[in-house]
Amino acid sequence: MRIGLLGTGPWAGWVHAPALAAHPGVDFAGVWGRRPEAAATLAEEHGVTAYGTVEELLADVDAVSIALPPEVQAGYAVRAAEAGRHLLLDKPVAATVADAAAVADAARRAEVASVVFFTLRFGDPHADWLAEQAATDGWFTARADWLGSVFTTDSPYAASVWRRDKGALWDVGPHALSILLPILGDVEQLTAARGPGDTVHLVLRHAAGASSTVTLSLTAPPEAAVDGVAVELRGSAGPARMPGRSEHPTAAFGRAIDALLGAAGGAGAHPCDVEFGLRVVEVLAAAEAALDGR
Known part of the structure; x- marks a missing residue:
């Protein structure tokens, strides 16, 4: 699977890019960012392509990993899904329920796999601990x-x-x-x-x-x-x-990549897919409304 990265901020450089570059099951295709100079720097660091436009990146990959602010991520996630690209997203999926629903709808219509990176859901030993408590x-x-x-x-x-x-x-x-x-x-x-x-x-x-x-x-x-x-x-x-936490988040992100590969390969929807991401945004929005007295 060829994966392109959208985003060049601290989280993209500290977690997304190194995990994509190190994963043996994917081809880290390259980077696009809203700041071309930052994209060029991050791409050079990992020996990959710095894409000039999102369209160029989408035309060259099977999936996208998005490390952008939630109000920005949602729109690009919809564009990627509509192009038939699998989605590896950060939390929260979006900054509003409407935008999160748009991402979920686009992924559903395009029948693309999706994983939202909730760090501890993919952490060691957190994932095993959670499964034990859920049972x-x-x-x-x-x-x-x-x-x-x-x-x-x-x-x-x-x-x-x-x-x-x-x-x-x-x-x-x-x-x-x-x-x-x-x-x-x-x-x-x-x-x-x-x-x-x-x-x-x-x-x-x-x-x-x-x-x-x-x-x-x-x-x-x-x-x-x-x-x-x-x-x-x-x-x-x-x-x-x-x-407690005992590992770098790149290790957990590597497992999120594994989850995307599995979902795209026919293993079925992952528990942390965009539908779950949408539900989390709905709860956050309800809490925000309660705080504002709405």
């Missing part, structure tokens, strides 16, 4: 904390316009939902409240009857963000805590 009955409640210090340190993502605009709810909220929904079921009811900075607190009622609480922030003090990612479940089987 366990009797969960009563859960809590998920995703505390980051993106806006309180010199993080390369601090300059991200979309993260400043949408905040922790849309940046790290998808990660929390990607873990909770497969275990506890879909969200049937939610409430939301704001905390300091961009901090958001959610209370969720799930289809299986359990409830969960979620705390999200990108403005936590650096000291508060140490080991700031945690998920704990409690039920009739006792407590279960998600293991």
Whole structure:
């Protein structure tokens, strides 16, 4: 499978490009970016083509890996799907429900495979831990904390316009939902409240009857963000805590590439496809509306 990369930002350079270049099952065809000079630099780093237009890239690949802001990603994902190209997308799929639905509709009509990269869903040992908990009955409640210090340190993502605009709810909220929904079921009811900075607190009622609480922030003090990612479940089987992270995200992205290859090769839709990505956006939008009193 020939895969082209759309995007040249920090995440594209740190995760997408090196994982595509290292994967033995794909041919990393090249890069397109909204800044031609950045595309040329990233392409040269990996010895691939810097495409001048998206159309040129789409004509030369079987699939696209997209590392663009969500409000930009959606439009390019629709164009790629309409061209018959498989989709390897980042979370969130889009910044609005309408745009996420457009991506899902385009993928459905074109019958292309899709995978949305929720990092921990492809992480080791997180994927195995999640599968074990999803197969366990009797969960009563859960809590998920995703505390980051993106806006309180010199993080390369601090300059991200979309993260400043949408905040922790849309940046790290998808990660929390990607873990909770497969275990506890879909969200049937939610409430939301704001905390300091961009901090958001959610209370969720799930289809299986359990409830969960979620705390999200990108403005936590650096000291508060140490080991700031945690998920704990409690039920009739006792407590279960998600293991900590121990690998570079390129390893998880490599497994996302494996998942796309499998889905495109006839293995069936992946659990993290654009339909799941759409549902996550719907929950985020509902939380945003609750925060705004709508």
